[in-house]
Amino acid sequence: MCSLIRLSWCAYRFEAEGKLLTSSGFRNTGYLRVNKKPSTYSPGTDYFARAWEPYMLTELSLKPTECIYGFGERFTPFVKNGQTVDMWNEDGGTASTIAYKNIPFYMTTENYGVFVDSTDRVSFECASEKVEFVSFTVPGEQLRWHLFYGRKPADIIEAYTALTGRPARLPAWSFGLWLSTCFKPSYDEETVTSMIQGMEERDIPLSVFHFDCYWMRPLHWCDFEWDQEQFPDVEGMLKRYHERGLKLCAWVNPYVAQDTVMFEEGRQGGYFLMRSDGKGIKQVDNWQPGMALVDFTNPAARVWYAGKIRALLEAGIDCIKSDFGERVPIDVTYYNKADPGSMHNYYSFLYNETIFRQIEEVRGKDQAVLFARSATAGSQQFPVHWGGDCSATYISMAETLRGGLSFLSSGCAYWSHDISGFEATAEPDLYKRWVQFGLLSSHSRLHGSDTYRVPWVFDEESCDVLRTFVNLKCRLMPYIYALTQEAHEKGTPLMRPMFFEFPEDPGCRTLDLQYMLGDALLVAPIFNDQGIGEFYLPQGYTWTNLLDGEVLEGGRWYRRTYDYFHMPLFLKSGCILPVGSDMRNTEYDYTKNLSVMVTGPMGEEPVKRIVVSPDGSSKLEITAVSEAGEIRVTPGIHLLKAGEKLVDSDTDS
Numbered sequence: 273m274c275s276l277i278r279l280s281w282c283a284y285r286f287e288a289e290g291k292l293l294t295s296s297g298f299r300n301t302g303y304l305r306v307n308k309k310p311s312t313y314s315p316g317t318d319y320f321a322r323a324w325e326p327y328m329l330t331e332l333s334l335k336p337t338e339c340i341y342g343f344g345e346r347f348t349p350f351v352k353n354g355q356t357v358d359m360w361n362e363d364g365g366t367a368s369t370i371a372y373k374n375i376p377f378y379m380t381t382e383n384y385g386v387f388v389d390s391t392d393r394v395s396f397e398c399a400s401e402k403v404e405f406v407s408f409t410v411p412g413e414q415l416r417w418h419l420f421y422g423r424k425p426a427d428i429i430e431a432y433t434a435l436t437g438r439p440a441r442l443p444a445w446s447f448g449l450w451l452s453t454c455f456k457p458s459y460d461e462e463t464v465t466s467m468i469q470g471m472e473e474r475d476i477p478l479s480v481f482h483f484d485c486y487w488m489r490p491l492h493w494c495d496f497e498w499d500q501e502q503f504p505d506v507e508g509m510l511k512r513y514h515e516r517g518l519k520l521c522a523w524v525n526p527y528v529a530q531d532t533v534m535f536e537e538g539r540q541g542g543y544f545l546m547r548s549d550g551k552g553i554k555q556v557d558n559w560q561p562g563m564a565l566v567d568f569t570n571p572a573a574r575v576w577y578a579g580k581i582r583a584l585l586e587a588g589i590d591c592i593k594s595d596f597g598e599r600v601p602i603d604v605t606y607y608n609k610a611d612p613g614s615m616h617n618y619y620s621f622l623y624n625e626t627i628f629r630q631i632e633e634v635r636g637k638d639q640a641v642l643f644a645r646s647a648t649a650g651s652q653q654f655p656v657h658w659g660g661d662c663s664a665t666y667i668s669m670a671e672t673l674r675g676g677l678s679f680l681s682s683g684c685a686y687w688s689h690d691i692s693g694f695e696a697t698a699e700p701d702l703y704k705r706w707v708q709f710g711l712l713s714s715h716s717r718l719h720g721s722d723t724y725r726v727p728w729v730f731d732e733e734s735c736d737v738l739r740t741f742v743n744l745k746c747r748l749m750p751y752i753y754a755l756t757q758e759a760h761e762k763g764t765p766l767m768r769p770m771f772f773e774f775p776e777d778p779g780c781r782t783l784d785l786q787y788m789l790g791d792a793l794l795v796a797p798i799f800n801d802q803g804i805g806e807f808y809l810p811q812g813y814t815w816t817n818l819l820d821g822e823v824l825e826g827g828r829w830y831r832r833t834y835d836y837f838h839m840p841l842f843l844k845s846g847c848i849l850p851v852g853s854d855m856r857n858t859e860y861d862y863t864k865n866l867s868v869m870v871t872g873p874m875g876e877e878p879v880k881r882i883v884v885s886p887d888g889s890s891k892l893e894i895t896a897v898s899e900a901g902e903i904r905v906t907p908g909i910h911l912l913k914a915g916e917k918l919v920d921s922d923t924d925s
Contacts, residue, residue: 274384274421286384288421293384300331300405303413328415331405338382339781340398340406341769344375344647345659345679345687347671350769350784352378352398352678359394361598361617361646365695366662366671372598373647373657374617375682377432378406379420381771381781385428387435389416391618391648392611411613425681425772426764432683433763437653439685440628441760444753444859444886445519446591446641446656448479449742450717454724455484455694460502461509467726468516474728474735477742477856481513482521482593482643482719493560494525495532496580510588519590521643524581526597526623530555530562534580538564543573545604548612554604565600568622569615570607578630585634590641592631597623597646620646628654643717647684652763655686656715664693664720666799669706673797674784676713677769685759685766688715692730697723700730701801704737704836709797711741712789712841714752714766737836743855743919748793750850750862750883755790757884766790774810779827783808786840792847793818796840803833805840814845816871821915823871843914846874848881848896848905851912855919861885863892867910874898 274288282301286293305324334340340352347366348355357369364370376394379385388394390410397407408417418435422428433439451467453459464481471478489499498506513520528535528544538544544564545554555562567573581592597620602612624644631640644657651657659675662668676687691710692698697720698706707727710716718725727734745752758764765772768788770780786796786807794815796807809815811827818841824830832840843849853865862883870879878897884890896905905911912918 274419286419286421288383293382293419293421294332294334296330296332300333302329303327304329304409325411326413327409327411328413329407329409330415330417331402331407332386333405334380334399335382338380339771340378340380341681341771342375342378342385342678343396344371344377344682345373345657345675346371347675350674350677351782354400355398356400357396357398359392359396359617361600361620361648363596363598363660366660366668366675371675372645372660373651373679375647375649375651375679375684376408377649377682379425379428379681381775383422383424383428383775385420385422385432387418387420387432387649389418390614392614393616424775426762429683429764430762433652436650436683438761438763439652439655439759440632440640441638442641442655442686442756443639444749445479446715447745447749447752448716448858449477449711449738450480450482450521450643450715450719451478452482452717452719452725453484453486454719455721457722457724459486461505467724468513468518470726470728472516474739476727476735476739477746478518479858480519480521480591482523482717484523484593484719487522491560492529492532494527495529495534496524496584497533506587514588520588521591521593522584522589523593523595524584524627525595526566526568526577526619527560527563528566529560530564535562535564537576538566538573541572541576542607543567543570543576545601545606548603548605550605554601556599556601558599565604566623567607568619568626569610573607574622574626578626581627581630582634585631590635590639591643592627593643594624594627595645597644617648620644621648621651624651624654643688649683652684655684656688657684657686658715658717659687659689661694661721662690664696664698664702666702666705666801668693669702669709669797670785670799673709673787676767677784677787680765680767681769681772683763685763686714687765687767688713688717690719691717692720692725694719694721696721698730699801700734703727703730703734705798707734707738708741708836708839709795711738711745712795712797716742716745733836740837740919746855746858747852747918749854749858749860750852750866751790751792753862753886754850754881754883770808770810777810777812779808780810792844792849794840794842794844798834798839803835805832805834806830807840809842814871814873815842816845816914817841818843818849818869818918823914843869843871845871846879847871848879848894850881850883850894851918859886861890863890866892866894867912868894868896868905869912869914869916870896870903870905871914872898872903874903
């Protein structure tokens with residue numbers, strides 16, 4: 273239990289179980305007024321005039337070894353000490369302080385989290401200007417923030433998501449491999465079919481095919497009208513792809529180009545953001561001429577836009593990629609008269625909520641999936657989110673992971689990224705290493721800008737590597753899908769930063785190039801073209817490599833060289849890892865023909881793991897005990913040996 277002790281009208285201590293968490297003392301809370309004029313000793317006669325912008329400030333104390341995490345998907349160093357972080361969604365790729373997903377929430381190694389309850393441009397100074405504090409300022413004359421205590425990081429996330437919303441349930445098919453038409457390459461039904469056929473011929477399981485921007489006509493984004501020259505038989509095409517067992521996704525955004533029927537509908541209905549000077553619709557020329565922005569504060573506009581989504585779904589599309597939502601101007605007027613600065617980040621919430629609720633209505637609550645780029649506090653309710661425009665380099669792969677770990681430290685449970693990078697085309701080496709990382713992320717998508725991301729474009733070995741890791745993910749689905757229940761009920765992320773799962777190990781505090789997939793599997797992607805894996809194994813456990821059977825002791829760093837079919841993927845001792853029987857599908861009855869891998873040493877108490885089928889029709893509780901040094905599991909369950917092959921990685925498979 274956390275308690276607040278008020279020392280004076282402006283000084284506070286936050287304590288839990290007799291321990292000081294943080295404090296805010298004299299002069300740590302303030303009311304500021306700022307303008308652009310040079311400062312003087314005398315404030316002048318206009319001190320309280322409107323020209324001076326008001327801000328509220330609070331500062332919270334830090335301890336010498338305290339580390340700060342979170343603030344949404346940020347591509348800067350994972351530990352935020354020493355950084356200034358501004359909450360302002362922007363479209364800027366993965367190589368700067370700019371971020372698509374700004375969330376005014378952070379947690380620290382001192383067992384507490386802080387959420388600043390504002391949609392405006394909150395600014396955090398994390399032991400930067402005043403190194404003893406995290407300070408945050410909010411525009412305006414009121415400041416509301418929440419402090420959450422937890423004995424472990426998962427408790428903090430559970431409390432935070434109880435306030436801001438828990439992730440929706442996701443269908444099992446969404447965890448399979450997604451393949452995209454990509455951004456710039458031209459395509460038609462023949463091209464799309466050849467890509468799908470190529471995956472089938474190479475025996476690479478595919479779950480979702482995604483139509484990116486050019487399912488619509490050029491210069492007509494986003495009017496929701498198929499390009500009839502490229503796709504003359506949309507209904508028949510979508511039916512044919514469904515018959516191949518695929519789910520289908522389509523790209524949309526919240527902007528409407530001027531030369532479209534949809535623009536005229538929005539103009540007549542009053543569904544767009546208006547100029548702040550009252551002189552008509554706000555239009556911008558970023559990538560389509562004269563784009564207007566849908567005003568999601570207008571209930572009628574939301575119904576209108578949701579109707580466009582419904583039409584796509586009823587035509588045969590199963591899920592939506594909701595791109596953009598960050599480039600929202602502030603020289604506008606909203607239908608509900610909201611402050612444009614406060615709406616800038618919150619726009620992404622309303623945009624994605626509108627689409628997600630429509631998918632739920634048409635497909636059902638357990639079948640709704642979004643692939644969104646922009647986000648803010650509460651957006652975790654509408655999964656999945658992906659990491660935006662990374663580049664085809666190892667450094668960009670690393671910054672992508674750092675961004676994901678920050679996002680997953682901010683109340684979000686699911687996250688994906690463009691395998692092999694969005695910008696430029698990867699070398700075969702990088703493609704294969706990013707495939708390993710991508711298939712061991714919660715969601716896995718092949719997508720890019722200039723070229724198609726099908727593996728045979730890179731080399732034939734890429735096909736074998738991709739098949740191997742898709743097969744592996746399918747077999748791990750009994751374990752992965754069980755994690756989704758925890759995410760839905762408590763907000764716990766599937767991919768977990770090392771400090772999140774091992775807060776008691778100081779060696780994990782700064783790790784940002786490896787992570788835990790759930791509580792049992794450690795994943796350390798390889799970030800170089802020599803195949804060298806450098807990783808830390810937390811203390812107090814024995815670790816067994818799932819792919820080659822190597823057993824290593826925790827509490828130290830290791831350096832190993834791996835081929836493209838192997839990597840640092842370790843099972844923690846004393847855990848049950850359920851392994852399914854199907855290597856081709858992510859959606860099957862996980863309770864049938866189940867195997868488990870259990871590695872010692874184990875404690876005296878039995879270890880348990882629950883496996884549930886995707887449709888909820890069957891449930892299996894597995895128990896493992898150690899008797900006279902031998903591990904025994906629930907009768908009828910096959911016990912895999914450490915190092916036993918889970919998939920066939922032979923190149924002639």
